[in-house]
Amino acid sequence: MIDFSLTDDQLQMMEAVDRYLSHRLPPSEVLRRDATHTPPYDLLPELGDLGILGIPFNPEYGGLGENWMTLALVQERMARHAYFAASIVSRVVAFGGMSLMTYGSEEQRAKYLPELIGGRALFALALSEPQAGSDATGITTRAERVDGGWHIIGRKTWISDADRATHLVLPARTEKGAAGSRGVSVFLVPRHSAGINMTALDKVGNHCMPSYDVGLDDVFVSDDAILGTEGDGFKHILSTLHFSRSSMAAAATGCAQSVVEMALAHAKERIQFGKPLFANQVIRHRLADMQMRVDQSRLSVYHLAWMLSEGMDCKRQAAQAKIIATETLQFVTDHGMQILASAGYSMDSPMQRIWRDARLYSYGEGSNEIQRELVSREL
Numbered sequence: 352m353i354d355f356s357l358t359d360d361q362l363q364m365m366e367a368v369d370r371y372l373s374h375r376l377p378p379s380e381v382l383r384r385d386a387t388h389t390p391p392y393d394l395l396p397e398l399g400d401l402g403i404l405g406i407p408f409n410p411e412y413g414g415l416g417e418n419w420m421t422l423a424l425v426q427e428r429m430a431r432h433a434y435f436a437a438s439i440v441s442r443v444v445a446f447g448g449m450s451l452m453t454y455g456s457e458e459q460r461a462k463y464l465p466e467l468i469g470g471r472a473l474f475a476l477a478l479s480e481p482q483a484g485s486d487a488t489g490i491t492t493r494a495e496r497v498d499g500g501w502h503i504i505g506r507k508t509w510i511s512d513a514d515r516a517t518h519l520v521l522p523a524r525t526e527k528g529a530a531g532s533r534g535v536s537v538f539l540v541p542r543h544s545a546g547i548n549m550t551a552l553d554k555v556g557n558h559c560m561p562s563y564d565v566g567l568d569d570v571f572v573s574d575d576a577i578l579g580t581e582g583d584g585f586k587h588i589l590s591t592l593h594f595s596r597s598s599m600a601a602a603a604t605g606c607a608q609s610v611v612e613m614a615l616a617h618a619k620e621r622i623q624f625g626k627p628l629f630a631n632q633v634i635r636h637r638l639a640d641m642q643m644r645v646d647q648s649r650l651s652v653y654h655l656a657w658m659l660s661e662g663m664d665c666k667r668q669a670a671q672a673k674i675i676a677t678e679t680l681q682f683v684t685d686h687g688m689q690i691l692a693s694a695g696y697s698m699d700s701p702m703q704r705i706w707r708d709a710r711l712y713s714y715g716e717g718s719n720e721i722q723r724e725l726v727s728r729e730l
Contacts, residue, residue, distance in 0.1 A: 404440060404469070525584075555710065
């Protein structure tokens with residue numbers, strides 16, 4: 352039986368998140384970071400000290416040994432303060448920690464997991480290429496075997512955190528002539544390896560999550576840089592994305608709830624024609640639709656988190672949660688902008704920032720069209 356009752360430990364952790372982020376990321380600081388394109392890398396050691404980066408990992412690596420529900424609750428709560436704070440946790444946990452836990456070797460886990468959990472390391476997923484986005488099977492970056500290791504040649508694009516990451520989690524073709532999902536291996540590439548060149552990319556939103564175009568010109572990595580089994584890289588990357596999409600859904604839900612609360616507060620305070628906006632049925636019903644969508648999103652996230660905690664197969668539910676949550680966030684930000692009108696369109700308003708940021712998530716980390724195809728296959 353599914354029970355979403357919160358434990359005392361979960362409640363205490365969310366209260367700790369509220370205290371920390373209320374102090375560390377008040378609305379004025381979130382606005383400043385967006386305006387100055389300042390990422391939250393400085394928060395990582397603090398998040399490590401709080402135990403947030405180690406929530407789903409075993410104590411032997413420095414983690415808390417909590418279940419995925421606890422992580423979902425924390426990420427939802429963090430995103431109510433600032434989506435980018437929840438997002439950096441997602442990238443550390445999914446791109447780094449869960450990649451190591453699901454297909455890394457024990458030596459790699461022992462070496463890197465404590466660093467990730469402590470906020471001293473950051474892995475960037477270098478998957479997308481100019482001709483391989485939604486079609487991840489179109490990877491053309493190749494790795495050629497040489498004495499003692501591999502030479503990697505190719506190009507990746509729209510890679511979040513690439514310049515500040517300690518390592519790139521990078522899939523490349525290792526089998527000559529292979530196509531589609533065959534012959535791909537995943538490499539753990541140190542960021543400052545010779546032959547890596549990066550160019551920052553300008554974006555409409557998500558200014559606290561820098562993205563880069565990454566060139567790979569005969570980048571050498573040793574044999575022990577392979578993550579998982581040689582040739583099984585496509586399967587491995589799907590596993591990484593499975594966890595990252597789950598985290599994205601939790602964060603999008605929390606962010607969407609903050610939008611509803613912002614729009615509701617404005618509707619109660621804004622006076623037009625001698626009465627608050629909320630007195631108009633059209634506004635009340637718009638807000639009702641917004642809250643219902645958020646509640647539906649939250650239920651899909653919690654159900655998925657429960658399934659992950661129970662070790663159940665949940666590929667379909669992860670895709671569904673990602674679709675529902677990201678499209679809910681776009682729905683509420685669109686309607687929130689309409690309710691706030693010029694007040695939301697001002698660059699001083701958090702509404703316009705969330706509105707800009709939200710547009711990415713329905714195609715980031717696997718477009719929702721691809722997610723729907725995954726759901727239909729599972730059906």
